[in-house]
Amino acid sequence: MTWDLTSLLLLAGLGAFHGLNPAMGWLFAVALGLQERSRAAVLRALPPIVLGHAGSVLVTLGLVTLARLAVPPRPVAYAVAALVCGFGVHKLLRRRHPRWVGMRVTSRQLAGWSFLMASAHGAGLMLLPVTLRAGDTAALALTTEAVTATAVHTAAMLAVMTLLAVIVYERLGVAVLRKAWFNLDLVWAVALIVAGGALALTA
Amino acid sequence: MLVQPDPTFYPSPREAMRGPRERLAYVALLDAGGGGRPDGLATVDLDPDSPGYGTIVHVHDASVPGDEFHHFGWNVCSAALCPYAPHPHVERRYLVVPGLRSSRIYVFDVKDDPRTPKLVKTIEPETVIERTGYSRPHTVHCGTDAIYVSALGDADGDAPGGVFMLDHDTFEPLGRWEVDRGPQRLHYDFWWHLGHDTMLTSEWGTPNMIEAGPDLDLLVNRRYGHRLHVWDLRRRVHLQEIDLGDEHQMALELRPAHDPTKTYGFVNTVINAEDLSASVFTWYLDDGVWRAKKTVTVPAEPAPPDLLPEPLRQFGAVPPLVTDISLTLDDRFLLISAWGTGELLAYDVSDPFHPKKTGSVRLGGIAGRAAHPAVPGRPLNGGPQMVETSRDGRRAYFTNSLYRTWDEVFYPSGISGWMVRADLGEDGSLALDPAFFVDFAADGRRAHQIRLQGGDASSDSYCFP
Numbered sequence: 129m130t131w132d133l134t135s136l137l138l139l140a141g142l143g144a145f146h147g148l149n150p151a152m153g154w155l156f157a158v159a160l161g162l163q164e165r166s167r168a169a170v171l172r173a174l175p176p177i178v179l180g181h182a183g184s185v186l187v188t189l190g191l192v193t194l195a196r197l198a199v200p201p202r203p204v205a206y207a208v209a210a211l212v213c214g215f216g217v218h219k220l221l222r223r224r225h226p227r228w229v230g231m232r233v234t235s236r237q238l239a240g241w242s243f244l245m246a247s248a249h250g251a252g253l254m255l256l257p258v259t260l261r262a263g264d265t266a267a268l269a270l271t272t273e274a275v276t277a278t279a280v281h282t283a284a285m286l287a288v289m290t291l292l293a294v295i296v297y298e299r300l301g302v303a304v305l306r307k308a309w310f311n312l313d314l315v316w317a318v319a320l321i322v323a324g325g326a327l328a329l330t331a
Numbered sequence: 332m333l334v335q336p337d338p339t340f341y342p343s344p345r346e347a348m349r350g351p352r353e354r355l356a357y358v359a360l361l362d363a364g365g366g367g368r369p370d371g372l373a374t375v376d377l378d379p380d381s382p383g384y385g386t387i388v389h390v391h392d393a394s395v396p397g398d399e400f401h402h403f404g405w406n407v408c409s410a411a412l413c414p415y416a417p418h419p420h421v422e423r424r425y426l427v428v429p430g431l432r433s434s435r436i437y438v439f440d441v442k443d444d445p446r447t448p449k450l451v452k453t454i455e456p457e458t459v460i461e462r463t464g465y466s467r468p469h470t471v472h473c474g475t476d477a478i479y480v481s482a483l484g485d486a487d488g489d490a491p492g493g494v495f496m497l498d499h500d501t502f503e504p505l506g507r508w509e510v511d512r513g514p515q516r517l518h519y520d521f522w523w524h525l526g527h528d529t530m531l532t533s534e535w536g537t538p539n540m541i542e543a544g545p546d547l548d549l550l551v552n553r554r555y556g557h558r559l560h561v562w563d564l565r566r567r568v569h570l571q572e573i574d575l576g577d578e579h580q581m582a583l584e585l586r587p588a589h590d591p592t593k594t595y596g597f598v599n600t601v602i603n604a605e606d607l608s609a610s611v612f613t614w615y616l617d618d619g620v621w622r623a624k625k626t627v628t629v630p631a632e633p634a635p636p637d638l639l640p641e642p643l644r645q646f647g648a649v650p651p652l653v654t655d656i657s658l659t660l661d662d663r664f665l666l667i668s669a670w671g672t673g674e675l676l677a678y679d680v681s682d683p684f685h686p687k688k689t690g691s692v693r694l695g696g697i698a699g700r701a702a703h704p705a706v707p708g709r710p711l712n713g714g715p716q717m718v719e720t721s722r723d724g725r726r727a728y729f730t731n732s733l734y735r736t737w738d739e740v741f742y743p744s745g746i747s748g749w750m751v752r753a754d755l756g757e758d759g760s761l762a763l764d765p766a767f768f769v770d771f772a773a774d775g776r777r778a779h780q781i782r783l784q785g786g787d788a789s790s791d792s793y794c795f796p
Contacts, residue, residue: 156414162796163526163592223332224500225418227476230528230565231591231794233415241415302342302795305412311334311420 131276138258139277140284146181146251147288150309151225153177153242154293161297163231170297174290176235180242181251182282188252189259189274196270205331208256209324215250216320223313250320255281257327336419339785340409342795344589344660347409347722347786354378355445355784356719356728357426358750359400360390360776363735369393370400371776372428372439374446375750375769377728377783385752385767388446390774393437394453398430399735402780404471405790406438406478406499413475413525413794425451426782427478427497429468431734432542434459436468436480438502445784452502460486462504463495467538470520472792477505481521481532488538492518494530509562513569517556520584523564525794526591529621530562531614533582533598544736547642553577553604559585559614561621573623575612578604582612586658586665586789588683592796595683597665598623599653607631607646609653611667613683627665627686629653632672634698640743649697652741654733655717659724660788664689664759666718666727671741673699673714675729677759689759694751695731697741703751705768713738713746719781720755720788727753727761732777748777 146152157177161170196204226248229241246252259277296304341347355378360371371390376383393400406425411418424442429435434456439448460466465482472479478497484490493515494508509515517534524531534556535541540549549555557579561571575582579600587596594616601609611627629651636644643649652671658664658680665686667676673696678686692715693701700710713731720727730750732738738746748771752764771778782790 150414151417155417159414159794165592225416227416229415230475231413231415231526232528232565303346305342305419306336306338306340306346309336309419311332313420314332 132261135258135261136280139255139280142254143281143284144288146246146249147285148292149312150305152181152245152249152289154289154296155305156238156241157289157293158297158302159231160233162302167294167297170293171290173238174286174293176239177242178282178286178289180239181246181285182278183239184243184246185252185255185281186274186278189255189277192256192259193270193274196265197267201265202331205260205327208260209328209331211324212253212256212327213321213324215253216317216324219250219313219317219320249316254320254323257323260327333420333422336412337407337421337423339423340412340419341791341793342409342412343793344662347791347793348660348724350722350785352723353721353783353785353787357403357441357448357782357784358730359403359428359779360748360771360774361399361732361735361779362396362776363738363745364775367396369396370398370430372400372426372448373774373778374448385769387769387771387774391439391448391450393430394450395435397433398435399432400428400779401431402470403428403782404478405473405782405786406502408473408786408791410473410475410525410792410794416475421499423786425502427471427480427502429471429480431467431469431483434466434468441784454502454504459504463507465493465495465507467492472522473499473790475525475794478502479508479521481518483518483535483541484538488542490516490537492537494521494532508567509569510567511569513560514572515560515569517558519556519582522585522587522596523792524587524591524594524596525792527594527616528564530564531585531587531596532560532562533585534558535581535583541734542736544740550580550602550604553580555580556582557600558582559598559623571621573614573621575600575623579610580604583654584656586656588662589658589660589793590662590796591793593662597656597658597680597683599656599667601652601654602650607648607650609651609669611653611656611665611686615683624684626684627667627678629667629669629676632698638698640697640741642740643697657718657720657727657788659720659755660722661724664724664755666720666755668715668718668729670714670716670731670733672696673701675715675718675727675753675761677755677761679759690756690761692753692761692763694763703749703768704763704765711747711749712742712744713749717780719783721783722786722788724788725755727755728781728783729753730778730781732779738777746777747772748774750778750781
């Protein structure tokens, strides 16, 4: 199986995009660091957050991989397209934020929280149209594909998150949020719908 | 939906102090005439550059009489920036105003014209009681995941009182908050240490213990509340009870340090059953256990019996009746309202265990009747009661009514409502602004809780230090 450069860039770009989003975890890491007045606490919070996010993505891709083993490519593509589109519409209509845990969290809870945030955001769903670009059907190839896609996505996310968390903790301070926390909910919902639509058209 | 966070949300109390100065205040008005007139929500001009400075610019009457407006609050606030449940693009635009007597809750929208709040929703008492099992809603705080409201009692006006939640999008009551209330029965105020997932609640009395007026028997027998309760904010379970001592009757306003890394706060007790004094306690976390320690005592003041209302004549003294306190956003100064003696006191609480008195102004009072510099010849009644401090900690606004049936006992000639401003110096000194005296005499209703446009020192909580 081979990834083309566009796919890799798309996967990494989406990872960076999720890394940028304060709601996906770096802000939580900064808050925990400020609470303990320790940069080590910031850095300690990042691995569980990233693992939780990766877990959510992997579950999504894994389920679709299973479907691809059992069902011919076209129906899978149409089903995924409908799922991604439908989720986008859902995000457009219902703007709710997940609520779980508080400021005193264990690493496990932090990972669980990140899993929830990523799932509620539809982080893995956005990767589906990209992974479906590769036309493999063999079990091994598909599994490798899902794992690689998650790894590329997660590595990009980790890099961006770490950089941001450290810069905000050390230099900028959280006041930067007041201007720089842009509301991308609408853009994200529309992007999901477009990605789903594009997949349906090219299937 | 906003593109950037609501500009009135601040990640930390430090940032909030740098925000723009307040221009408007919303003030709860209580009808005490009993002639079928409703309560109201007044808008007061706070802008010193405006020709209307210190005047009432608008009053929105409630739909029906008999609500007894008390402590209202915002739909969302800076807690929306908390990293574990972020929703930074929701707008701070609704005031949630509970009726303490009626159990009715009004929601006003102040976005389109901040001077003229618009009533957008009414939650009827039956709905509140049916969904939550509570009645007599009292204090409103915007939380990280919902609007939290305290309630003094159950449907029959008995214990337990507690906390219920409103959905912060639809304002529908979501039910009672507590999963396990342990020994907690009485209720009054609540607030939290967000950095420690800890809630505290305080105790006044059940509706049946307070609605007819202060009960001397209950007081002498020390039956009003005198405890704090500590809760796990996430799991909603009771963790610990702190008994302040049963002589310290009525533990009311909770003011945790605004800095979320700190683990202490202040609570006032209204009257000591032994010597009529009032106190402030500092609560703190000590090696995993929450404790409290008395750190301020305001003594009773001797007064000639003929100046005193019936229940106080036998004592020949005025109790200070500390009924409200306010902590500046830098956790540096604590303002204390002595409603009985008519004094607003300022304390430096940089060391929370050793407060130092830094300032005082006198206005009204049961025996003192001190006048305001704006109307020097006119003895005022009522005393400093609900006090609210500006975000920058430089100005305090306060009003003079407590609670209708209690007003009548301590100020039997009836309270004439006013709202004033005191400036808090860098050194903690207090001085009345001679140009700011809002007289509610013409309106006839009494002024109670004040909320400042864009947030104040008791409206927001923060997840970042």
